[in-house]
Amino acid sequence: DQQVKQNSPSLSVQEGRISILNCDYTNSMFDYFLWYKKYPAEGPTFLISISSIKDKNEDGRFTVFLNKSAKHLSLHIVPSQPGDSAVYFCAAINTNAGKSTFGDGTTLTVKP
Amino acid sequence: EPEVTQTPSHQVTQMGQEVILRCVPISNHLYFYWYRQILGQKVEFLVSFYNNEISEKSEIFDDQFSVERPDGSNFTLKIRSTKLEDSAMYFCASRLGRESRDQPQHFGDGTRLSIL
Numbered sequence: 001d002q003q004v005k006q007n008s009p010s011l012s013v014q015e016g017r018i019s020i021l022n023c024d025y026t027n028s029m030f031d032y033f034l035w036y037k038k039y040p041a042e043g044p045t046f047l048i049s050i051s052s053i054k055d056k057n058e059d060g061r062f063t064v065f066l067n068k069s070a071k072h073l074s075l076h077i078v079p080s081q082p083g084d085s086a087v088y089f090c091a092a093i094n095t096n097a098g099k100s101t102f103g104d105g106t107t108l109t110v111k112p
Numbered sequence: 113e114p115e116v117t118q119t120p121s122h123q124v125t126q127m128g129q130e131v132i133l134r135c136v137p138i139s140n141h142l143y144f145y146w147y148r149q150i151l152g153q154k155v156e157f158l159v160s161f162y163n164n165e166i167s168e169k170s171e172i173f174d175d176q177f178s179v180e181r182p183d184g185s186n187f188t189l190k191i192r193s194t195k196l197e198d199s200a201m202y203f204c205a206s207r208l209g210r211e212s213r214d215q216p217q218h219f220g221d222g223t224r225l226s227i228l
Contacts, residue, residue, distance in 0.1 A: 043116070046219075100157065102154050
């Protein structure tokens with residue numbers, strides 16, 4: 001049972017445009033959500049998070065939206081830059097349990 | 113900025129041999145984790161560790177696996193008798209306190225384990 005799903009394995013966007021990465025989850029016990037960015041040969045790097053009590057969190061060019069009723073979250077990057085090209089993982093946590101459950105990742109390519 | 117460090121970056125081991133993967137978490141962090149990522153697949157949770165004991169483990173973390181915090185700084189993952197399917201990137205992570213809104217896990221760069 002895949003509790004966190006990222007249905008798009010890849011996304012290609014032109015520099016300066018918006019990148020939208022999507023994530024769906026099934027476990028209603030998840031109450032904290034994170035996006036990590038991963039470059040080849042490096043570990044995941046924390047990008048932005050959102051608590052289930054919010055529906056939006058913004059940090060510079062990055063905004064995460066949470067739709068609890070749809071069990072869906074998305075990461076918006078605007079404007080996209082070539083340096084944003086990486087694999088983006090969505091992760092969900094039940095804060096009573098503690099571990100992170102990761103999605104499969106979406107490879108974002110931002111073209112100059 | 114403090115970081116989680118993992119050694120070695122690449123470990124090659126014969127099938128059936130024991131291997132120990134080492135991690136130095138961020139010094140004031142209290143919660144420690146191991147994850148793995150088989151090539152082309154998702155990052156999978158293995159185990160979490162707090163207060164010198166395992167707090168949670170996945171189905172992957174069977175009797176062949178063990179973790180230890182032998183001193184105040186290292187956190188190790190041991191695989192007793194490696195199998196071909198153990199080949200993966202192994203990521204260590206640490207976190208300051210109980211999972212909360214402002215305390216994400218910080219990951220090391222991983223150890224690539226290759227079983228021959």
